[in-house]
Amino acid sequence: MASFPILTWMLLLPLIGALVILGIPRERVGTIRWVALGTSLGVLALGLGLLSGFDLSQPGPQFVHHWDWAPSIGAAYRVGVDGISLWLVLLTALIFPLALMASWSIEERVKEYMTLMLLLETGVLGVFLALDLLLFYVFWEFTLVPMTLLIGIWGGPRRIYAAIKFFLYTMAGSVFMLVAIVALWLLSRPLTGTGTFDPVWMAAHLSPLLSPAAQRWLFLAFGLAFAIKVPMWPFHSWLPDAHVEAPTAGSVILAALLLKMGAYGFLRFNFSLFPVAARDLAVPLALLAVVAILYGALASYAQDDFKRLVAFSSVSHMGFVMLGLSALNPLGVQAALLQMINHGLSTGGLFLLVGMLYERTHTRDFRELGGLWKVLPVYGGILMVVGLSSMGLPGLNGFVGEFLILLGAFGSAALGPAARGLTAAAALGVVLAAIYILTMLMRVLHGPLQDRWRGLPDLHVRELAIMAPLLVLIILIGLYPLPFFAAMQTSIQQSLSVFTQATLAVR
């Protein structure tokens, strides 16, 4: 296994698939779809191989593949997977085939669409796998282009506005990250001669030398890029537009994966590189997270558009993730990481379900829906389960994440005296989640059925095949989260221990 660069193959496979698709005549839509799906399933297979070979006891990166492509400036191609990125990589490998299956209904420019999807897959995987700041930045920006095009070409009526807003907003944030990366490289130059982009080396040798003020500025520069991506309140306003206009698969990938890149960035870089700043800024971070939880939930309740409701619920859920991260203790951080997966499954699932409904009714307006459980019993049942998972019902995955995040934040030393008040406010978000999710279920499924919806077809086999893996995971994580936590345990413990040492050294 060690000699076979499995991670590099995971990155290359979608690129190869994209090249193959470019060689297929554009009329052969069926072939193009199957090649794309086959490629992404291949990535999933590699991902499962990764899981089977993963060593739980090892905290550091595994399956590392290293190539010094520019030793003169200390930049390297270095990919690896550890307990922090493992589940996100697997989530990516899982979501893409599902999103591609959900794209079967795309009829125009299939060739370009599938090519972009595969390019996007490489980009997202690269973000989670990169162990070099420059490489990370390249992949980070690389995801932006296909996503913007997916929104801008296959999107809804206001797609251009949404695509440009998405592109510029995220770009504006990542510029600051680039500046910070260059700054870190310049700072590392006197120590190494050539400078380096290796975050592990920086965490060990560079961060302790940084002054608290420098740490704070760099934290904020990285943090802005990540905060926009998460999105944290008040940087979230690109999200509803992008979600509403994006095609179904775009929304799914955006919610399930791209948002995770922001939270992942915080965990991977901000906390390990700037522990002192992280500790100092934990309370403001948590405060913004709590505002996001409540704000997203309130805004979500007042929507009449199904997709917009789910989009705002994302803001609320990602608030929980950020609250867990800012707790800076194993409970909060592990639960936050699990909640990222949960959110990918449940919100991704909700977007899929919205898309399936839209393909039938051609409307997402609650005022025109209602009573659909009568004609769509299977759809209704699945929407119920996924919705309940999203509102954190015990027995399903959402509860595990949310409850343990609250548990972690409640006893967080980093949040100090503010911990309990913030947690109590966040717990109010759970109540609000019940209100908006149950209202959504009521407005879609319950009530009298309009005559024009009589005879709508229930889910067919392809759609069931899309939802089945999500449902299995939603229930599995809810009932038995132990293995999911076990895989991330050692890595997170290590990253947090580095963090506490550094903090103690400065204090």
Place this chain on the structure above:
Amino acid sequence: MVTLTHYLALSAILFGIGAVGFLVRRNALIVFMCVELMLNAAGLAFVAASRYRGLLEGQLTVFFVLTVAAAEVAVGLALMVAIFRTKKTTNVDELSSLRG
């Protein structure tokens, strides 16, 4: 005795003619020739200075300048032909489709 000053003065005059021509003429072809004139004025200055100081770098640079000028003319004339085909004119005042 022709001194360096003479060469430089000639170079300056040539450059001035080129610059003024570039600014006042309308025909794209002439504009081009003026650009060439400016380039060659610079080349002359290089060669003269090189000879004066007994160094080879200046003369070498002229080769580069000449090469670039040739390449530029090739591209520029091709563009000109293409533009003339579509717009039926070589008057630079009528070509402003790159306006921001």
Place this chain on the structure above:
Amino acid sequence: MGALFEWSWLIIAFPLLGFLINLISTGQTRERTVGVVASMAAAASFGMSVLVFAALLARPPEARLVEVSLYRWAIVPPLTAEVGLRIDPLSTAMALIVTLVGTLIHVYSIGYMAGDPHIRRFFMFLNLFLASMLLLVLADNFLVLFVGWELVGLCSYLLIGFWFEVPYNAWAGRKAFIVNRIGDFGFTLGLLLLFWTFGTFRYGPIFEAVEHRAVEAGVVTLITLLLFAGVTGKSAQIPLYVWLPDAMAGPTPVSALIHAATMVTAGVYLIARAHPLFAMAPFVQGVVTLIGAVTALWAALIAVGQFDIKRVLAFSTISQLGYMVAAAGAGAVGAAIFHLGTHAFFKALLFLGAGSVIHALEHAHRHPGDPSPFDPNDMRRMGGLAQRMPLTFWTYGIGAAALAGLPPLAGFWSKDEILISLRGIGGWATLAYGLLLGAAFLTAFYMTRQVGMVFAGSPRSHAAAHAHESPAVMTVPLGIFAFFSVVAGWINAPGLGALSAWLEPEHPPVFHPEQALLATLIALAGIGAAWAIYRPQAWPEGVEDPLRPVLRGFFTALTRKLYVDELYDFLFVRPFEKVARGVAEVVEPYGIDGAVNGLARLVQSAAGRVRRWSSGYVRQYGLSVLIGAVLLMFYILWMLR
């Protein structure tokens, strides 16, 4: 015998299996099969509960605690959460009540729900409910209890809104879930505090720590207060009782099983289960007792003004839950569980009797083909059903008498025990005692009113005149429940005291003849007063309710449930919607997105000015270059100076 306990998870697994079987067996299965499968699953669970109970009974009293660890749920330092069961007298007693009542109601539902197109879904939810309730009861830690607690809330939501085509039903289900979640907000915070105080969710270590006074009393006060917030939601106490009356939108067996006999008692069970914690917080005990007593009186009062046959019972349930909560708060766990058990039987009986009446009226109404809207729950359209539905009448009468607390029926004994337990504590408990006596009077009053309106006199509608007795599959469970409503009280009657011996061997039931006499007299007074007003001879034709002219405006207030729903609507619901609309329609587009788009516009207009520089004329570009070059040259010359 020990091996049996290892299998006690089957109590939960059987109904879950029933749920899964009915989930997988798509549409083709016959309607009857679905009900039978579900009922057998419930019966198997009851059988297993009996076995476990017997096994526990065989042990000496001090060894009656078995903890069965099932699997590790999550290990995230410092949390180690396991799913385990705690088999002890309290949990087995609850499991027996839940499975027995549950099984009977499953059987009854086969008849009641016959012909419903979604019967499969109904039985699935019923099975799922049973499994969740048993998980709640048998859990060995607060976290798993909370899981069951929320899942029963889910089933309640699904079943209230079972006939979701009617918007009111869906709305009522949502209301129930949301109100419960508001209570669970407190519960959640209580759990968080509990964990960071004790470092675990497990009952055993927590109770041990409390016993050794290893924690501060102040923290425990806060924890119990927060847990009690959850109780007010689930067990429908002031201020969160408002969901239960609307929960009657669900099918009647659901009202009987979930919203009377089992789920709503979960709060009482929680107080009983966490009794060591509550015992350490006398302040909270006082609060609990008083809220229970006030709720008992308040709900009994509202019940007097209701016309919906099930709604009267719903308020009666709230009131009786108040009794249990008050007793549990005062530390009388045995009395609370005793009343929980007897109440489960006679209230299930009353609901099923009401279901039988509704069922009969619906059929009689539909029979003549009258398409006009008709509310079969409205007691004003009933009357004279005693002759037409004798079995229902007699069993209902027994249930009503048991609820009113007439000796020697079940309610008499358990209510008596609660009242006795509140005496002699002093302070708030004495006040609660007085309130509960008042509630007892009102209970007898409204039950007599209901029986009078439904069964006595002459029919007040076409449907009531043509009603017939329900089929045997419905009346047989009525008979069984009637039997239990008579005898269930005897298991803890003074002298016998089996339940107390089981639950708290050190506290045998006491009996004060003067207390029993007082309670009986109060009940009789209530019955007498109601009969004086509602007997057919005193009730003139055409008068909606003879009490209305007596109480006037106050009666209207009672029928409107004392305007509490309106108050909450004004205080919470509408402000919430206003805030949410404000966020979505003002703050988001004009505030946050406005800032973003404003910034974009600013950049755009600045760019618009710069743009004019690029005129597209080669000449201008050339001049710009030239000027730039000249400036650069002067700069260099200046540098070299």
